[in-house]
Amino acid sequence: MHPILEALLLSAGYNSALVAIGAGLLGAAAGAVGTFLFLRKRSLVSDAISHATLPGIGLAFILMVALGGDGRNLLGLMAGSAVTAWLGLTLVEWASRRTRLAEDAAIGAVLSVFFGFGIVLLTVIQGMSAGKQAGLQGYLLGSTAGMLLQDAVVIAVGGLLAAAVVVLLRRPMTLVSFDPEFAAAAGYDVRRIDLAMLGLVMAVTVVGLKLVGLVLIVALLIIPPVTARFWTNRSDVAVLLSAAFGAVSGYVGSSISASAPDLPTGPIIVLSCFALFAVSLLFAPDRGVVASLVRHRRFQLKVHRRQGLLALAHGEPIYDRLTLSVLKRGGYLRPDGVPTDLGRDQAAHAYWDERRWEVARRIHQAEALAGRYDGLTPMEAVFTADEIAAIDRQLGPVSPAGRT
């Protein structure tokens, strides 16, 4: 069996099966949490949070070694990363709230300073003689090497807890994302809900550090929600879809990474995310690129057909090649450019429709109905038969039948 397939079917060994399940759960939690961050338009905050974990990892390692323990204890490293991540998050909040710094600038400052400090700490640790520092670099880009059952359980439990909090807070978080003023007026504490949202992001980041790495964990928080948005117009559905996309990316990505030595886990998971995103971007039914190209083209043809028919009705020559080809393909023009019976009939109808609209817009000047005039919408789609009859009376004795 092919190694990738083997890994996907959880038969590539105990370790990679653990990793695949853990990564799937992590992806689901990140996708769900990330959706709210995306809806709140604060996706980039996750980047500051994740980079701010690095000094915490370094400090926790040094502290654990100093206390005579194993510096690579996952729970210890997670605790350390959470502390500095929270510090970074608080700084971003404080800077954008209390100073003239905008949030994006605060994010950039915190992200780079914390990351720089973390790298310095890692360099110091490299020079230390104790504590089995090998493997600490794995927290940058993620690794599955040396993953223990205990680690997988931590990731799984963390993912499930985050998911549970999302279920509990989904309504307040949706409301605050859509309309914070209304939420505040209704008595929700917007600031605390925002903090809870960022707390969730931090939890997912800390839990995912080992597997995906702090540089790329943001991808799991940002790409699945964006992907989900292509497929749905409902926020609750977007949360579920995003969780599903995140889970698939995590599961498939870690399986592929486990199938060959030296394939970093984080980047492969991110590339899996991107594959889903690229497919959605192109082929999503309503918001996808292909769908919108098709829609635009259809609309263009409709405009040319209408303009061509009106030109026929007025007896004007048509030079536009697209208009000519639309009319010929529709059977309104013979190949030699002479209108067919159908063409004359439809041209008269279009002409009559325009005249009716002229009257309608005079009568209904102040109404929303008049706004429905776009040169394309047929009269019958907007007005009732009685209203059209009233318009025709104003137009005089000539009926559409009389014109054809």
Place this chain on the structure above:
Amino acid sequence: MTPDGSAAKVVEEDPGLPLAVRGMTVAYGEKPVVFSVDARFPAQSMTAIIGPNGAGKSTLLKATLGVVPSLSGSVSVYGQPIAKARHRIAYVPQRASVDWDFPARVVDVVAMGLYRELGLLGMVSRKQRATLMHCLERVNMADFAGRQIGQLSGGQQQRVFLARALAQNADLYLLDEPFAGVDAATERAIIDVLKGLKAERRTIVSVHHDLSTVTDYFDRVLLLNIRKIAEGPTATTFTAANLQATYGGRLAATQINDLGLAHAGA
């Protein structure tokens, strides 16, 4: 018109008074945009808050609700601190304050008016779903329940916001420029709903910018330009002299004359 201290004390404890604001001051930076405003909004009244751009009309509403922080001032709602009476208030923010590309259908937005009732985990019951549809019917938007909100016109968006406030089933309605940039049909639909609410013994306070409709729509006015200029029944308070005092030179004398108001000052 402003009650003295002892009178205000009595007012604040009056459970029949929907909304009383005292000494409200709000500043952005160190520039007050609302300064020491006292106002009372009696039961079953429809009050327009009127004033020029930058007069602090919206800010006064938001500070009253605690949406923006105030430097000083107290608010009582039906004789209670606002924190205890939020369930009796519905708020309609400015339509432009949200991103309408948000993934939600019309019915999802209206359902936000039920969130308090639903709690964190409650499901929307059959009865509540009927309530939502009824709220949409009141603003003539029932046919749009399943529509993505990004596809609505400005007037339709405004009606959806009003339907959400109706779903809150409140006693006091605070609206921020509900008629701004809407078509004539929407304006009629909204004013019909508001008058219906008043007939149901509810109280309405609305920031309003169109001086020509004030006398038709509202029975009370609050004239504001950072400070309160005047408040009271439209007939006696919405006068040329008070408007001149509120708008200063920003309103030409001819514009005031066009309103056809009595020239006696308040």
